Amino acid sequence: MKLFYTLLPILLLSIGVSAQKLPDVQVKGVLAPSTIRIDGKNLEWGTFAAENKRTNLWYTIANDDKNLYLAIKANDNETITKIMAGGISFTINTKGKKREQDAIVVTYPLIARTNGNRGNMGQNRQRAGQERQEQGQKERDSINLAQRKTQLAGVKEIKALGFKQFSDTLISIYNEHGIKAVAKMDDQGAYVYEAAIPLSLLEIAAGSTNEIAYQIKLNGLPNTGNFAMRANAAPAFGGGNGRGGNFGGGGNANASRQDLMTATDFWGKYILQK
Template sequence: MRTSLFIIICLLAVKLANAQKLPAVQILPVRAPANVKVDGKAEEWGEMKAYNKATSIAYTVANDESNLYLIAKITDTEIASKVIRGGITLGVNLESKKNTKDAPSVTFPKYENEKQVLIIPTRPMRTDSFVMIRNTMISERLKDIGVSELQGLPNGLISLYNDMGIKAAARFDADMNFIYELAVPLKYLGLNVADKKKFNYNVKLTGIMANGGQVHTLNGRDDVLMFTSASGQVLGLGRNDPRNMELNYPTDFWGTYTLIK
């Protein structure tokens, strides 16, 4: 038991050390591999290009002739739960501004306000059966993508299985790392690979508050918080501390990117 615990601690230390070597924001553009497939498996991407401490995700932004991609690898199971409950929003601002108002954006997963927000247990188990159960729940319940201000498309929800070329996938790998992939056709973002102009992108982990959720103190106790959906359904309880605020409220960062041919 002590040996196993020591090995786990060493592995976590190695992961943390590797993450700290990466820049907080991706520096250079990346050409998407020819064999890219949006399936929640990131083998073709290799090592992520940045690790952002504000959101606790390692990520890569990339492009090919047709699409802009966001790939994220999340080792913190609580952050993975935050993404599953509230989604990641990728926003693009073409006007050299760091402002998401009226900017094209895509969110996955996205839920209707009155639907129950999916919560994945965060026990640090890594058995094959546990991973399979979590991934089955994800495939059954993460069905919609939110789109806003995309050129030629109305705002709202679209099916994960749409015919517009917007693709998304998420799943846990064998080590319980949460892998997230998103592909958005450049034409919907007002981008063209022939245009070398830089643009700003925003990556936001929205948390359950973005889906109309609310936070309450539990029976007047200031040390315990209760999280509810927009309809008042109880989603969970948590301590009143900065970590719970991080998990339930939006966290985001900005980067700059130039499409690569």
């Protein structure tokens, strides 16, 4: 008995560590909560089904008898900056093949950016750099968070590809097809995203036991040639807090910029839950 009480704390600790460890890719289907609302708030999900190391995302894919759901959370600044740059693409191949061909793709958020007066870009960056140096880290984080909240609130469209029921590639967030996507920044600075796609649009029966393949991709910044690859350049969408918004200089800066412009993704399989 004495040995039992001696080992009990160790056993409890090991159970706690095991409970916190999540798979890299979701391994089980999840029945969506009956109280689910697509509002960009992590209220219904609790612990996520997986923590993907490649994309630095926590995520859960779930379903009910009407929709397929995706819930995502990102905490680190570099990942959020990449999401704000090019959105997240959720690809679904209902034939169970891990390929984008003949698949359905929903991309969100689509944040509009303007080049402004390109003749003043260098001067504006220099002024922005000076302002960032004068600000404290807490103030920079606060400004960055407010900027991201404003940008997400301004997103009005969803990119939708591969649907047989309609041909539009850009649809309103208030569309008549039942596709929903909402992302918000919480007060701790985390990015929370929820999406719902009707099973009818995917042409999947509610009781289907067929395996579907899915891909989650962080698209990164489109390489349009307008992005200045300089050490003191801070992307307009990421703020400038020194942890991803402002890349700084040197080799780490080059690596960060390259990562920002390189898509990262992973594939998984899912079977609907009854």
